[in-house]
Amino acid sequence: MSNSAEFVRLLEIGRPPNIQKLFPNSHALLVSGKVIDRAMIAKGGAMTIAANARSTFVVRGALQAAQRANSAIIIEIARSEGGTNAYCPVSLWNMATVVDSICNQLGITIPVAIHADHFGIKKESDIDLARVEIASIFDAGITSIAVDASHMEDDKNLLANIELNACIPGWAGLETEVGEIKGTLGLSTVDDASFLIKGLNAHGICPDWIALNNGSVHGLEASGQGIQVELTADIHRALAPYGTSGAQHGTSGNSSERLRAICKKTATTKANVATALQMVSWGIEVNDDGNAISDASGRFVKIPGEGVSEEMWKQMVSYADDKGWKGGDYKKLNLPFENSLCSQEKEIRDRMCKRVEDFVYNMLVNVFSAEGTADLAKQAILEAGSYDLGSKVGRIEDPADWTKEKIVARAAELDSDKGPEGDFDD
Incomplete structure (x- = not known):
């Protein structure tokens, strides 16, 4: 396929200017x-x-899985990570x-989006720096971004999204967020999600995705509560006229059954997976939900002969112990150990990637129903004749109803009980 006339044409017209x-x-x-989102919509229920690209091993394994499944895919990293x-x-x-x-290197021919996840805006004074950084990451090859000002009040969240949109190329994938990720506390509602999407629409901004606080958590899901499917479906139905798909955060640790329900019953087209992939690459035992298994002392269970070498794992655990890191803090091992992991024998490096590949392949094919979407993504590019697929809908809301003053007034009428501060960063 990589040398076919059609693929050459895809490379010519499908890759954005940066x-x-x-x-x-x-x-x-x-x-x-946008291309990835449209492919999932075209298939339906996918x-x-x-x-999450916490290491090059995860990237390699995920790309191999997507090629094997003939699935379009997104590779992302959060601003905090x-x-x-x-x-x-x-x-x-x-x-x-x-x-x-x-x-x-691997001859990967499926379409891949490069996503800046959780580009966090925690306060209004963050906006000036964000303008500069957003421009710089698109210069470096980002093709999709999540502007996440959900830490702020509803009006400030909306206004920050409007202000920063001028820094984002019109062709790029765009995600917005309402409600910090914090499990079952301060859940998103139809009203606050509609407020954000309608206000953006009035200003000619039509996000491809919205992320909600729908019961998910970042890291390992231990409560058993997980994603609230019906709440998600209700919100997505309310947003359907605006063409907004769902982005599901905190996927790790939710059962395959619940994730299949998200696929079939909601408008979700993007599912973030981070912690599970990290653990899988290291050779940590995970259950069917992707949650890492711990022993009686609370330490992660390393499978002999899987993932990193046994000696390397001892070094990683010792380093974490010295730092006082436990559980979710193990994510901080990625940076100091990347070069050490790359220095291992080829057999070990390959098995790290293969473990990620098999995990992601199963998710794409048997849970997310994404098999074959690479062809649909390519078809969308060829039909558009461009890397820019445009917005799914036009302007519906009247801009006169969404001035700054009216945005502030409207926000004051929303339920302001968002619960305690959530897991904002990743």
Whole structure:
């Protein structure tokens, strides 16, 4: 396929300008996030994995799985993970280069979006720096972004999204968020989600995705509560006229049954998976839900002969112990150990990637129903004749009803009980 006339045409018209400029001779089909969303919609009842690129091993395994499943895929990193205070080796500024290189090396031909997840705005004074950083990450090959100002009040969230939209190319995939991720506390509602999407629409902004607080958590889901499917479906139905798909955060640890329900009963097309992939690559035992298994002392269970070498795992555990890291803090091992992991024998490196590949392949094919969506994504590009698929809908709301003053007044009428502060970062 990589040398076919059709694929050459896809490379010519399907790659956004920043990707063309950065990688003029590449055979990797890096595309806008819009392309991935449209492919899932075209198939119906499907979502793809947004694989969190905490290490190059995860990236490699996820890409191999997507190629095997003939599925479109998203590779992402959050600002907290890969920003200026990164704890991961893959960053917002090198992720596109890493993905492009691996795609060319492995002959990956499925469409891949490069997503800046949770580009967090915690207060209004963050906006000026965000303008500069957003421009810089698109210069570095980002093709999709999640502007996450959900930490702030509803009016400030909306106004921050409006203000920063000028920094985002119109062709790029766009995600917005309402309600911080904090489990069952402060759940998103139809009203607050509609407020955000309607206000954006009035200003000519039509996000491809919205992320909700629908009961998910980041990291390991231990409560058994998990994603609230019916709440998600209700909100998505209310947003249907605005063409907004769902982005599901906190997927790790939710049962396959619940994730299949998200696929079939909601408008979700993007499912973030981070912690499970990290653990799988290291060789940690996980249950069917992707939750890491711990022993009686609370330590993760490492499977002999899987993932990293036994000696390497001892070093990682010792390093974490010295730092006082437990549970979710193990994510901080990614940056200091990336080069050590790369220095292992090829057999070990390969089995790390293979474990991720098998896990992601199963998710894409048997849970997310994403098999075959690579062809649908390619078809969308060819039919549009462009890397820019445009918005799914036009302006519906009257801008006169959504001035700054009216936004503030409308927000004051919403239920302001958002619960305690949530897990904002990743």
